[in-house]
Amino acid sequence: MKNSCLRNLSLSAAVILFGGLAITLAADSGYHLVKTYSFGAAPGAKSEYFDYVNVDSAARRVYLSRGTAVQVMDADSGVNLGFIPGFTRQHGVALAPEFDRGFISDGDPGKITIFDLKTLKPISEVNSDPDTDCIIYDPASKYVFSMNGDSNNSTVVNAKTGEVVKKIALGGAPEFAVADGKGMVYADIADKNEVVAIDTRTLEVKSRWPTAPSGGSTALAMDREHRRLFSAGRNPQMLVILDADTGKVIQSFPITAGTDAAAYDPETGMIFVSTIEGNIHIFHEDSTDKFSVVDTVKTQYGAKTMGLDTKTHQLFLDTADFGAPPAATGGRAGRRTPVNGTYRVLVYGR
Numbered sequence: 001m002k003n004s005c006l007r008n009l010s011l012s013a014a015v016i017l018f019g020g021l022a023i024t025l026a027a028d029s030g031y032h033l034v035k036t037y038s039f040g041a042a043p044g045a046k047s048e049y050f051d052y053v054n055v056d057s058a059a060r061r062v063y064l065s066r067g068t069a070v071q072v073m074d075a076d077s078g079v080n081l082g083f084i085p086g087f088t089r090q091h092g093v094a095l096a097p098e099f100d101r102g103f104i105s106d107g108d109p110g111k112i113t114i115f116d117l118k119t120l121k122p123i124s125e126v127n128s129d130p131d132t133d134c135i136i137y138d139p140a141s142k143y144v145f146s147m148n149g150d151s152n153n154s155t156v157v158n159a160k161t162g163e164v165v166k167k168i169a170l171g172g173a174p175e176f177a178v179a180d181g182k183g184m185v186y187a188d189i190a191d192k193n194e195v196v197a198i199d200t201r202t203l204e205v206k207s208r209w210p211t212a213p214s215g216g217s218t219a220l221a222m223d224r225e226h227r228r229l230f231s232a233g234r235n236p237q238m239l240v241i242l243d244a245d246t247g248k249v250i251q252s253f254p255i256t257a258g259t260d261a262a263a264y265d266p267e268t269g270m271i272f273v274s275t276i277e278g279n280i281h282i283f284h285e286d287s288t289d290k291f292s293v294v295d296t297v298k299t300q301y302g303a304k305t306m307g308l309d310t311k312t313h314q315l316f317l318d319t320a321d322f323g324a325p326p327a328a329t330g331g332r333a334g335r336r337t338p339v340n341g342t343y344r345v346l347v348y349g350r
Helices: 002-026
Strands: 032-038 053-056 061-065 067-074 080-096 101-106 111-116 122-127 132-138 143-148 153-158 164-169 174-179 184-189 194-199 204-210 217-223 228-233 238-243 249-254 259-265 270-275 279-287 290-298 305-309 314-319 344-349
Touching (some): 061 305, 111 132, 143 174, 184 217, 194 217, 217 270, 228 259, 249 290, 270 314
Parallel strands (some): 080 132, 132 174, 217 259
Antiparallel strands (some): 032 344, 061 067, 080 101, 111 122, 143 153, 153 164, 174 184, 194 204, 217 228, 228 238, 238 249, 270 279, 279 290, 305 314, 314 344
């Protein structure tokens, strides 16, 4: 706490002393590309696909969601530790280390695969619902929550037994979710421009809060100590900071297009938002009610997903080579597609 206070006082002093120059002085986080790890196509992949990046800082592993398989990478050396294959459109990984179990979401068949954290071998499968996407573990309830986008609900699984406990109607398409560790799970609802708060004791939606001026709510992170949510949206392209108890919007900032991940570093007070355009937007929590822009770090096109290593404070992003955009149709630009076998992980640090 003392270091945090000194850090905040120092940053505040810079703002007071230098006034209009403060943004210029603060606009260098020191984050830069420190490592690149290149890998071939995932097992069974006919096209390149990648989604959530989950860093297990304690076990020094990075779980990379690659569509047909989960790739497990050593966080320090970048060595590929193996694949967990056999998926159709795999999205995310949740970890429950107290049970030595991990949980993998597979969107197209609407399933959750449970695997052994030590051997990386599958244990069993659980039926979820179509578009099973984001998946998280809540240590307070000992439940796993999958966010099922097209199905507008969440599947709740008992992490110890592997049994489905309930499916919670969310009233819209969920994207990212976070658990506060004290009995609440929060989820972005992309098509409703809101965040929902789920009570993990009753397994009911407790609150719904609008995310305006942000819209298309997608990425989500949390400062659990100070009860702050960081929700990043795609339309309008904004980061909003909300009070996790009242839903009050405290501050908002513009970001670039195509956000797909956010992270908060409790030791440094930094908030990170990554976007498909190839940017990491970095903000700082000066106090619980005051946030500031620190930096925009240029990455590579397509690096929209990200994981934070809280031990080293490094960021892991993934991307690939992309083909030229197809011709525009109906006044809309075509979407670029990644080239199979060109996947790589980008590590940013200071």
